[in-house]
Amino acid sequence: MLSEAGDGFHGKTVLVSGSGNVATHAAEKATELGAKVVTLSDSGGFIYDPDGITAEKIDWVKEHKTHRRGRISDYVKEFKGAEFHEGKRPWSVPCDLALPCATQNEISKEEAEILVKNGLKALAEGANMPTVNEGVEVFRDAKVLFGPAKAANAGGVAVSGLEMSQNSARISWSADQLQKLLRDIMRDIHGNCLEYARGEDGYIDYAKGANIAGFKKVADAMLAFGVV
Numbered sequence: 001m002l003s004e005a006g007d008g009f010h011g012k013t014v015l016v017s018g019s020g021n022v023a024t025h026a027a028e029k030a031t032e033l034g035a036k037v038v039t040l041s042d043s044g045g046f047i048y049d050p051d052g053i054t055a056e057k058i059d060w061v062k063e064h065k066t067h068r069r070g071r072i073s074d075y076v077k078e079f080k081g082a083e084f085h086e087g088k089r090p091w092s093v094p095c096d097l098a099l100p101c102a103t104q105n106e107i108s109k110e111e112a113e114i115l116v117k118n119g120l121k122a123l124a125e126g127a128n129m130p131t132v133n134e135g136v137e138v139f140r141d142a143k144v145l146f147g148p149a150k151a152a153n154a155g156g157v158a159v160s161g162l163e164m165s166q167n168s169a170r171i172s173w174s175a176d177q178l179q180k181l182l183r184d185i186m187r188d189i190h191g192n193c194l195e196y197a198r199g200e201d202g203y204i205d206y207a208k209g210a211n212i213a214g215f216k217k218v219a220d221a222m223l224a225f226g227v228v
Helices: 002-009 021-032 055-066 072-078 109-117 133-141 155-169 175-197 206-224
Strands: 013-017 036-042 045-048 083-086 097-100 122-124 145-147
Touching: 013 021, 021 036, 021 055, 021 097, 036 055, 036 072, 045 072, 055 072, 072 083, 109 133, 133 145, 145 206, 155 175, 175 206
Parallel strands: 013 036, 013 097, 097 122, 122 145
Antiparallel strands: 036 045, 045 083
């Protein structure tokens, strides 16, 4: 859903957890949209780069993690000014936006409260339910825009579907064509969530919107096939 945010990322400080494909691509897209990504992590801890993790630095992380099988802690040896925080997660660092892309339940209720206290404006999940239920309630109570994994992290499944389409039709799309197709899919998902997400107080509850939109899609399919 990052492309849908557009200028909403420009000049914002972003925390990203993880350092695998999802995390590095999320960091790459956020940077492309004008944000300043300052963290990445792995199971050993997280790095904080106050100067920002640029596209060139992200390329280094991709190479280091994929081909050299290195640890994210090595980042501080390569880039001056960066810090490594052993055994910790990045959610104590002040930020505007957060993109948890590492693992399930990586944001606790207490960490959610710290994020809100430090000025978090929006969070989009890039892993399988990385926020515990109590943390989601913290974000909802604080009126933080919260993109649940079932919607915000749908891009991976969408790309798998596009790959199947290419294979079946024996065609090949360029990177730009693939980006446009993915952007259109995510824009539709965003629109479906938004249709049911706005509350009486004006707050956009994307988790609620995603749940209702998903239920309606299944219900419509059951009606169409005569199941009910």
